[in-house]
Amino acid sequence: MSVLDAPVSRAAASIAPDAAAPASATAPASTAAPPPPGRAGRIIGWVIVIALLLGIALLSMRFIVTNPDLSGTLNPESPGPNGAKALAQLTRDQGVDVEVTRSRAEATDALGSDATLVLTDPFTLSDAAVHELVDRADRVVLLSSSARMLRLLDLGEDAPAEGGTVRAQCTVPEFARVGEIDAARMFSPAEGVQGCFRSGTGAAAVLRSTAEGRTVSLVEGTRLFSNAELAQNGNAALGLALLAQQPRVVWYVPSFADSDISPDDEQTLGDLTPDWVTPAILMLLLAGLAAIWWRGRRFGPLVAESLPVTVRASETMQGRARLTAKAADAAHAGASIRTGTVGRLAARLALGPRAVVEEVADAASDRLGVPRTSLYDLLGGPAPQDDHELIDLARRLAELETAVENTVRTERKRP
Structure with missing residues (x-):
């Protein structure tokens, strides 16, 4: 040693x-166990297990991937922490008529030259339906964003690793008295799009486009305009600067009941899976079967040892x-x-x-x-x-x- x-x-x-003293197991000796099943029985057992796993995998591939229901996020009728009922009520206090609708047709009929279209990311609408709805309004405000909406409206793109406390720093009059906001998401404006509330690198928290005589404003307000955070910094002032510029507000809340996306267009898990996954799974299953055949014959009977030890x-x-x-x-x-x-x-x-x-x-x-x-x-x-x-x-x-x-x-x- x-x-x-x-x-x-x-x-x-x-x-x-x-x-210090020898440790002895005083349990009585057990009777001999019955002989283990033969090689054929073990192989059949493994085949059954693999068949069950394949069945479960095939069933899971038939499940349709659907988007979660986000109706509670910035919902103007929701008093919860993530709702926007406080912003809607604050806008009404300024003398603005706020009409909440979950129907795209009703929203289209209610729009006019004196109305502002307010909506969150319309994930339940197709690209054509989004363009049709936005084209009917002279003033559009998107309170939450996505890469899809940035692309559809030609507003810009995301600015990763940006955020923090920013001020207006632009010539839009209604933003002059907003003060500071704590932006969680910033954007890089496209050519011809004005960016407000900029950071030191030029990224903007609010994008504004005035192309074709239509004013489109976009901001990631999921946290800024929620009931829980509206009273912080200049969040409420920014919300009024966006919503309270015309006599009426048409607030469209997306819902699956109003979706124009056909069920045939929905993708399954198999459609979303890369092409190499299925061959890789088959190769792994074949390798498992080969390993079972190779190692299964080496499993011998249990060796009984006399007790106590x-x-x-x-x-x-x-x-x-x-x-x-x-x-x-x-x-x-x-x-x-x-x-x-x-x-x-x-x-x-x-x-x-x-x-x-x-x-x-x-x-x-x-x-x-x-x-x-x-x-x-x-x-x-x-x-x-x-x-x-x-x-x-x-x-x-x-x-x-x-x-x-x-x-x-x-x-x-x-x-």
């Missing part, structure tokens, strides 16, 4: 006192010591050595089994006449960080035990 294994083995023996305490001690040495965990080994040393010193100094490090150090200091501080550091100081410090700690602890043992023996020999 190496120099490192010796103190570790001593520590393992000290912290496992009940392993005796495990020597020395084997347990040496095994734990080798594991600790192999892991190179000097801190754990040092803690084990110190625990064993404290226990043996407490017994030698006639202290109780629950004596703490300070009590053992005080008793050893009185016995040896050495400073208590040095014994405190030795028995409860910092853990060793490498094998060199561990060996030095084990040597000093062994010397301490020897010194205490010598004083105890000397005291016993006195007349």
Whole structure:
């Protein structure tokens, strides 16, 4: 056994006192188990499991991927934290008539030269339906955005890793008194599109386009205009600057009931899966079957062992010591050595089994006449960080035990 294994083995023996005697399992010997099934039975079992997995995979591919219902997000009739009822009511307080509709046809009929079309990302409408709705309004405000809407309306693109507190910094009159907003999403304006509330890199939180005599404003207001955040910074002022510029507001809330997307256009999980996935799954299944055929024949019958089984305490001690040495965990080994040393010193100094490090150090200091501080550091100081410090700690602890043992023996020999 190496120099490192010796103190570790001593520590393992000290912290496992009940392993000093042979450990015997006293359970009665069990009867022999029936012989295992043959090779054919094992192969049939694996084939059944694989067939079940294939069936589950095929069924899951038939599920249709649908978008979640986001009607509660910036819903002008929702009083929840993510709704926009507070913004709608604040707009009404300014004398603006706010009409909420979930029908695209009603929204189209209600639009006029004195009305502002307000909507969130119309995920339930096709591109043609979005253009038809937007073309009927002279003023459009999108309170939430997506890459699709940026592309459809030619407003720009996302500006990744942008955001923070920004001010208007543009010539739009209604934004002059808004103040600061804490923008969560910024955009890079397209050519001919005005960007307001810009950051230092030129990204903008609000995009405004005036092409073809129509004013289109876009802002990511999912958090800015929610009931929970409307009172923060200049969020409410920005909402009024966007919505309260005309006598009427037509607020369209998208819903699946008003969708013009045909069920035939919906994609399944198989349509969204890349082409290489199916061949890869088949190859993995074939490889699994080959592995079962290859390794299945090596499974032999279970070997019955007579009981009871005796495990020597020395084997347990040496095994734990080798594991600790192999892991190179000097801190754990040092803690084990110190625990064993404290226990043996407490017994030698006639202290109780629950004596703490300070009590053992005080008793050893009185016995040896050495400073208590040095014994405190030795028995409860910092853990060793490498094998060199561990060996030095084990040597000093062994010397301490020897010194205490010598004083105890000397005291016993006195007349």
